[in-house]
Amino acid sequence: MREYNRVFLKLSGEALAGEKKTGFDEATCIKVAKQVKQLVDKGIQVGIVIGGGNFWRGRTSENIDRTKADQIGMLATVMNCIYVSEIFRSEGMKTQVLTPFECGNMTKLFSKDRATKYFETGMVVFFAGGTGHPYFSTDTGVVLRAVEMEADVILLAKAIDGVYDSDPKLNPSAKKYTELTMQQVLDDRLQVIDLTATIMCLENKMPLLVFGLNEENSIVNTVDGKFNGTKVTV
Secondary structure, eight states, X not given: OOSOSEEEEXXXXXXXXXXXXXXXXXXXXXXXXXXXXXXXXXXXEEEEXXXXXXXXXXXXXXXXXXXXXXXXXXXHHHHHHHHHHHXXXXXXXXXXXEESSOBTBSSEEOXXXXXXXXXXXXXXXXXXXXXXXXXXXXXXXXXXXXXXTTOSEEEEEXXXXXXXXXXTTTOTTOOEESEEEHHXXXXXXXXXXXXXXXXXXXXXXXXXXXXXXXXXXXXXXXXXXXXXXXXXXX
């Protein structure tokens, strides 16, 4: 009996850009697709949320209104999801992209019933456009959709291989956690996900598995319990 029936995978836009740091690195996207295909073939339902940082970091500019900057970021996530969903299709999966706002005929409008129907037909469902509102990050977006869709766990694929007590790039002595609680994340301001998302996880008992995307077969290993990242419990 498998441990998870429905998982949500959060990918950063920067991770999908590879060493270029912007746009897409197709080889990286294909590696992700091949791993997700293994989960789908096991009967696991997979939801995907992707950040927009490979296209847009609007908050670094003081010349753009925060609301408008966040709207551009939402559209960046839509571009990412449309692209990655096509890579998934090239690897033999059925996909659908849902958004909380109308995007013509490019995506479908999100509803829980619609997403559930897609999951039940074996589709990988991409949840693009964040929450549809400014001032909420894709961290909050993935927690909101994971809670709403009654997922078992959120898989948080990052550039580093887990949660540390300080930045390992700046502190060579940084300690890595193998397991900690969401309350510890909140109390120690560990910045695994943003504050709003952390509180939502805590209130709705949504666990996280944090791991490095660039490690070999890391997504599959994480679901199989063989990962060496950090488990954040509730």
